[in-house]
Amino acid sequence: MRTEGTAAAVAPAAPPARAGGFSLAEEIVGKAVGDRVYIAVITGFALMVPLLLILIFWEVALAGWPAMRQFGFSFLTSSEWDPVRGQFGAASAIFGTVVTSILALVIATPLALGVSIFLSEYAPRWLRQPVAFFVDLLAAIPSVVYGLWGIFVLIPLLREHVVPFIRDTLHLGVLPIFSGPSWGNSVFAAGIILAIMVLPYIASVSREVLLAVPRSQREAAMALGATRWETIQKAVLPFAKSGIIGGIILGLGRALGETMAVTMLIGNKHEISASLFAPGYTMASLIANEFSEASGDLHLAALMAVGFVLLLVALIVNAVARWLVWQVGRAAAGGAR
């Protein structure tokens, strides 16, 4: 505050009139022009962000319009995808996207929560940074590398150990979700690789939210004689709840649009099957797989329409997640005061 005052007091006196060259008046005018140019330029760059978003929206919507017009609402409900007969319905891809994403969240959420609670409540100071960094590195691995690892390590592992374990040892083969033949490439494999991929996103948001919970919240619970877990369960988690949900939804956003690893593992087949061991399709993998070999304009438009649906869903999911995380930040700032 004080520095601001002195700055204001000194500023008008600072530029002395120069002998020759510019007069003071010219210099001030030049500055004003320079400032205006600067503001105009950075404003222009800032407006590029919304413009780019609108452009993406517009281009994809326009390209998908012929398919949306022809099939209407049945594009979302029909599972018939037949380029030869010119019939396109995205239901099987939408189904696959939903199932793989849910599977990923079901696996990743408890682990991510566990590791972020460990980091914010249990870990000694020296262990926090390395473990957090380790988890963050998972997010840095390119999708195609996950896919490669999935093909040559995860799928054989699932085929030879996990699937027999679920069926023969646990006798869960009678359940529809574990029934049917299993070759390897499946919704199950895609869901597991997605779980590993979204885990760091959920973990890092949860960790930040947990660290933002005021100390007094924990101290109050401890003072009432609560054990450490009771403190976490009754005082910390409720405070951080909506932020953690925001993190999970952010992870959902990542899972919905993840392309390469899923394309390499899911088996790419248009079918809606109750079994997790059956191959399937997601919206993103459908585009990745068929776009370059699209036969005819309608096929291309249908793929663009799938992209548009994906875009809309990702937009909504992300907006909700950001809003939830932002709300916790505000509540924590209020609570700390």
Added chain:
Amino acid sequence: MSMAGPQRPTARQRAVADRTMKTLRRRRVVNGIMTGVIGLAAVITTLPLLFILFHLVREGSSAVSVDFFTRMPKPPGEAGGGMANAIVGSLIIIGVACGIGLPIGVGAGLYLAEFKGTRIANAVRFLADVLNGLPSIVLGIFAWQFLVKPLGHFSALAGGVALAAMMIPMITRTTEEMVRLVPTSLKEAAMALGYSRARTAMTVVLRTATAGIVTGVLVSVARIAGETAPLLFTALGNQFWSLRLDQPIAALPLQIFVYSNSPYDDWRQLAWAGSLVLIAVVFIISVAARFATRSRVGAGSHD
């Protein structure tokens, strides 16, 4: 009244004490179990990274040689061969993405910091976050529709545009954060010397924040370097040597994708080697950025 010494607890009091002890024991057991569960979750979470790194090194390290970086791909069946064209192609695409993404990202970040709190700045920040969350495949089909279709052919340029769309929100947010870290007193000192707002921003604020912005840019480069989906229908890939922006071009992640789906052992081995190189680059940048950020934040806190 006649009783001497401490009063003996009544049966009722004993029952209450017993119950308290029992609950306490149960609570302690639950606490112990949950501590174990949470520790286990932390251990399991670190396993996939270790597994992936282990397999990458085991399968890929034997194929990483000088040839890998300097030779062209060979037809299946012939041993050897490298990914020189894919590595150069990736560098070119990343260069294009930086050329487009850097000025826009830094400019937008400066705007957010200069006009923080205004309605437009809040909207732009929110939309940048939304853009950051868009699936990368959508950016790929956007770039196809926007550039490939009108121009009539796949190109390195279109790939660069798709990746730039990924970079812009990341650079915008880091620039904003780094500019905000610049102490107000520095800006005021510059203003007090008669600097204009523009000159203050260029010579004082941006220069102070440069290290942080460069770190942020490197992190975003590390992220886009491994992106495959946006390049599938834009850069397309190329088995031959090409440096032209208006022609299809090879890229390391694309090549990994093609090779990993191939039935040939030589190609699969190259896919592992390519992944190892990609991961090494990405991790080195991440670790370097980590240390750079830490030292700067540490220095900043002394102010």
